Amino acid sequence: MTGYPLYLLTRLGQFALVVFIGINIAFIVTHATPIDPVEQSIAAATQFGSTSPEAIALMRQSLKELYGLEGSLGDQYVSFWSRVATGDFGPSLSAFPTPVSTLIGRALPWTVALLVVSTLLTWVLGNLLGGLAGYYRRSKALRFAGILAMTFHPIPYYIVAFLLLIVFGYLWPVLPISGGYKMNMTRDWSWEFIGSVAAHAILPVLSLALVGLGGWFMGMRSLVSNIVTEDYVAYAELGGVERRRILGSYVMRNALVPQVTGLAMSLGSIFNGAIITEQVFGYPGVGTLLVSAVHVGDYSLVLGITTVSIVAVSVAVLLIDLAYPLLDPRVKAR
Known part of the structure; x- marks a missing residue:
């Protein structure tokens, strides 16, 4: 074979x-x-x-x-x-006799939605801005965007979360700072409930996205800066090909391949950040559930959450790993 x-x-x-x-x-x-x-x-x-x-x-x-x-x-x-x-981890000690699988099943969709939205938003914006900054190196607006992205990058997730909590919760209280939706609201697919969920997710998503944006920006800018010096890019420019087409078809497309791999590899570290972020904003996800379980010594719940997290991150990395040879024809599947 x-x-x-x-x-x-x-x-x-x-x-x-x-x-x-x-x-x-x-x-x-x-x-x-x-x-x-x-x-x-x-x-x-x-x-x-x-x-x-x-x-x-x-x-x-x-x-x-x-x-x-x-x-x-x-x-x-x-x-x-x-x-x-x-999939049976027994009953929860802190919510006896509710099964651990039931508690995880309630919290997991919140964390998955938070991670998917923040990861995709960060990945798309970081690669887009980084690619533009690497190709249009004289743009002052893109340079300023790069400075902002790199300013937030070394800051821990929880510090950014606390800063957002202070700014939008006390100094300029225009966004909800706790919970997943408005209290005493019926959980259904109504526009009112969806709007409340979206409003409560803004600050957690923003805290994760601001920190992760700088890494994708710097990585993509570096990749594009190397690719623009390649002969085929120079020949395309001399041949009169539109710069927009060169950027999209010749430069960005080739630079995205290693970024796709990095997307899967970053899921584990982002999950760690989501645990703290959920706790800061009281978000009803797996992170808040895990911290509560540790505080009360809920042995079964901690073990169940850890197991589900290991499997989820491993599956994400596996899917990207399997798609990598299909995305890049230069990679040989051996």
Whole structure:
């Protein structure tokens, strides 16, 4: 087997290995923590009254079954992977008896929408402005745009989020600063609800986009600056080809190929930024859910969110990796 089928099988094998190692690390870390979800649940249930030792023993046994903590570490490992395979991470400690999968299912669409919008907006604007700045190097407006983009780039996500919170929440309160939509609003597909969701997402998206814009801008400007010196670009200019066509068909198109790869590779770091950003703005996504789970020691919820995050980021990288040889004919799929 040669060509793209072999390339596909190789990448699928690498994907499975990455997911397997990542989930195993999450299992080891969560089991190495001193937090015992069973004892926490027993303490919470018995803090307002005395309970017989027999009842506590039965409660402990039932909770171990619920959390998959029965038997030795090897038994717990097998139980954990069986739950991962079926998408069942047991009940949540902080929202008992709601299943972890239900909580993640409620929060995941918010985070996915936030990341997709902010990532695509940043990628498109950064590459567009960077490509124009690399080709029209004497433009003062593009130089100023580059200065602004590079100013925000080294600033951490949460600092930008706090700055936006202060500016638009207190100094110029024109945008909502907390939540995913207006309180006491019916969740449906009405224009009022969609408008409220969009308004509440502006500041979280903006905080992620401002930080990520500089990286794409600088990368694209550097790529375009190298491509414009190529012979085929010089011949096209001498041949009287319109500059707009040269920029779009000869320069930007070739420069975008490595940027597509970088789009997938940046998803992991953006997710980290989304966790903090969601917490700052009280956004009802996976980030807010994860921070709350860590604070209360919700073992099952932390493990479930970590597993879903590992799989989601790995799938995104895999899809871009599989599309890369199809996008760039210069890359051989081996």
